[in-house]
Amino acid sequence: MSRRTTAQPPDTGDLLGDYAPSRPLAERMRPRELDDMVGQRRLLAPGSALRRAVEAGRIHSMVLWGPPGCGKTTLALLFARYADAEFRSVSAVLSGLPDVRRELADAAARFANGRRTVLFVDEVHRFNKTQQDAFLPHIERGTIIFVGATTENPSFELNSALLSRCRVHVLDAVSPEDIAEALRRALADGERGLGDMGLDVSDEALHEIATAADGDVRRGLTLLEIAAELAQDEGGVITTTTLAQVLADRSRRFDKGGEQFYDQISALHKSVRSSNPDAALYWLARMLDGGCDRSYLARRMTRMAVEDIGLADPRALPMALDAWDTFERLGSPEGELALAQLVLYLASTAKSNAAYVAYKKAQADVREHGTQEVPLHLRNAPTKLMKDLGYARGYQYDHDADAGIALDQTAFPDAMGERVYYEPVPRGLELKLKDKLDSLRAARAAARDDGRAET
Template sequence: MNRPSSVDGQDGLFEAPESLQPLAERMRPRTLDDVVGQRRLVAEGSALRRAIESGRVHSMILWGPPGCGKTTLALLLARYARAGFRAISAVLSGLPDVRKVLAEAQARFEAGERTVLFVDEVHRFNKAQQDAFLPHIERGSILFVGATTENPSFELNSALLSRCRVHVLEPVSADDIVQALQRALGDAERGLGERGIEVEADLLALIAQAADGDVRRGLTLLEIAAELAQDEDGVITEATLAQVLADRTRRFDKQGEQFYDQISALHKSVRSSNPDAALYWLCRMLDGGCDRIYLARRLTRMAVEDIGLADPRALAMATEAWDAYDRLGSPEGELALAQLVIYLASTAKSNAAYVAYKAAMSDVREHGSQEVPMHLRNAPTKLMKSLGYGSGYQYDHDAEAGVALSQTAFPDAMGERTYYQPVERGLEIRLKEKLDQLRAQRGQARGKS
C-alpha cells in the first residue's frame, strides 16, 4: 500500500506558517484514517480507498456540500499517488490561468511526474473553459479532480463528465463533527491542545449541530469560542457559545440545487396532506432567506394545481395570504404564509382541473384553428344573421332544468370531449354527481336527435 508523501506545488494551501493558518486548515486530515464522515467512500475496502491507497487513481468529480471533505480528498489523492498538486478556483481563475497550469502539468508529465489538478467550484467554468481540460485528461498529463456543490448533470458539460467518475459526498454528521472537534482540542501540535481548553460534551455537541454538516465551519466555531474562552480561564461556557452561535444560518443556496430540492419537498408535503412536514420545509426556506413573494407565488400555484375545485376556498386564501404579506412584510407577514401552508396541506386535494386544462390545451394544439359552430356565433348584424350566425342556438335558461341537453358546444370536426373528471373528494364529490348526470343526459338527448 502506498503511504502518503509530502505534496509539492500546493499553490499556497500549506505554504503559510501553521501559526498563521486557521484551525480548520491546520487540522486538515493527512491520511485517510484521519477523515471524518464519508464512510461509504473511504471506508476500509471501499473501491475509492483501494484506488487511492494503490496510487491507481482516476479523474473524478467530487460533488457535495461545503465542508464535507472535497479538498481534503484531492490532497490525499495526490499524497498517496506521490503526485504534484495544483489547485485553481473557477471563481478566481480565467482561461489564461487554466492554460498556464496545464502547461506546467504537461512539462511535469514529460519529465515523468504526475500532477493532480484540483479545480474548486468547477461548475462556475463555462463550456469553453471546461473543454480546455479534455485533451489533458485523455492523454493522462493531469489527474483531474473537480469539486462542485451543484449537480454535475446540470452544471458540467457531457464531454467532461464522460471522462470523469462522479463521487457523491454527504454532509458530515454531527457525531462525526464532534470527533473532529475533540481531535482539535487534544492535538497539541496542530490544534488547541496546548491551550488546555475545557468544554462540556453537550456544548461540544451544540457546536457540531450548529456546523450543519460542515466540518470546516465546526472547527471555525470552536476556534472562535476558544479565543473568547481565554478570558474565562480557558473554559467554553454556555454564555461563550451564545455569542459565537448568534445569528447563525443553515445551508441554503438561492440559486442552486438545495433551493429546488426544498421547494420540491414543500410542494410534495402539501400534496401529501402532511401539514407538519410542509410547515417544516416552509420554515427551512424562510430561515435560508428565500424570497417570500416567490413562496407566496408557489403556494398559490399549489392551491390551483393540487387542490383545485376540491376546495375553491384555497385559491382565495392563497391570494389573501399573499396580500397579507405584502401589507405586513417580515416577520409578521410570514405567519400568513405559514397559516396558508397548514390549510393547503390539510384540505381536500384534487388535480382534476389541472389535468383537464392540460388535456384541453393538447386538443387545441392537435386540432388547430377549428371554426366556431354556427349556432354559437354572435350575430349583431343583419348580414351575419342572413349567413346563419346564431341559427339554431337554444337559450339554456328557456330549456327544462336550465340546460339545453342536445346542444353541442365543441367544433363540429371534433365532436364532444370530456376533459374534467372530478374526484370524489371535497366539493368535487357534488360536482361529480351533477356532471355525471348531465353528461349522461346529454348523451341520451343527442342520441334521440
C-alpha cells in the first residue's frame, strides 16, 4: 500500500501508540496511520471511497462488520484521529441505556462547542431495538459520528432505522501473510514491540503463529507475546517446543448460533446436494471442530436424506437414523465417525427432491381447494344407512382387477379431477419408479378417455 501524501493526522492522545509496557502487545502495536493497517486492502485501497473520505477528514456514520481481530476498533480510532474528533467508546456488552445517554449528552455539549465526537459502539448487535433507537436523532443532527462494530450480519441484528442512517462496510478476515507482517513489525519495533528482546524467530515459526491466529491479528500478536516470554528461558529462541506449548489449544472461529454457524451448515447441506463428498466431509469436520451440537448435525443430515436424496435411494433415511442412534450410543469422539460415514454416503448417492416437490404441490392444492368431499366410492360403509346413501358404491377392489389396478377409478375429490404431484427423476431407484408411473398414468388416462367415449 502506498504511503500517505496528505498531511499527518492530528494526535488523539494515548488512544493510539500507547507504549506502556504493561499494556498487551496487541494494544501497543495498534496502527497509528492507515498505511500501518495490515489486511483490508479492498476497503482501504488508495483511491477507494472510504480512504479518500478518511484522509480528507470527512467521516460518515457507519457500521463495520467483520470477524474478531480484523481491525474494527483500530479503524474507529484512526477515524477519530484523521477527523480531529473526540473518540468515545461504549460496549454493548458492558453498557446500558443510561451509559449511552450520558455519552450522547457529552457529545452534544462538545458539538455545541464546535468539536465532533466519534462514538464507537462495540458489539452493537447486542443492543436491543430501544437502545439502538437512542442513537438515531444524534446521528441525524450530526451530534455524533456513529461507528458501530459487529461480528454478526447487520441485516439480521440491527434495526432498519439505524441501518438507513449508516453505511455498512464489510471487513475481511486478515490473511496469514498479513498477520505474519504484523508479527515482523512487532519483532522489529524496539519502542512499542519486542525489538529490544533480541528474539530469534524463523519465518516458519512466524507462519505457524500467523496461521494459528485464524484471521485475527490481535490473537496473533498475543500468541507471539506469549511465545516471547517463554523463549526467555530458551536463550531468546522461539523453538518448536515453545510453539508447541503456545499453540497447544488451537480453536477456530465458530459461533453456535450466529452468521458463521448458518453459513457453515449451509455449506455442508449444499455440498451434500451437489454430490461433493470431500467438501461435505470438510464442512462437517469444521462444525465438529467448532463445537457444534452433534445431535443438531445428525438431525440436519436426516433432513438431507429426506429432502435431497428422497426415493432415489430409500436406504439413506434409515442410514441417517442409524448414524444418529450410533452417535447417541457412543458419544464423542467415537460416534462422530458414524456421522462422517453418513455424510460421505449422502453426498455420494443418487439425489432427488421429487418427493419434497410433490408434497409442496399437494399442500398448495389443499390450501387452494379447501375442504373437498371424499368421493362416495372411496368412503367406508359400515352401516345400512351409509350404504343406502351411496357410500362405497362403485368401488373397485384393485386386487381383483387386471394387473392389480383398477385403472378407471379416481382417488381425487370429484371437483379437482386427477392431479400429478410426484414426478420421479431418472436417477437411482426413482428411474424404475418413473418408468412404472409413466406407464401407469398413461394407462389411467386412456381408461378415462375410453370411459368418457362410452358415456
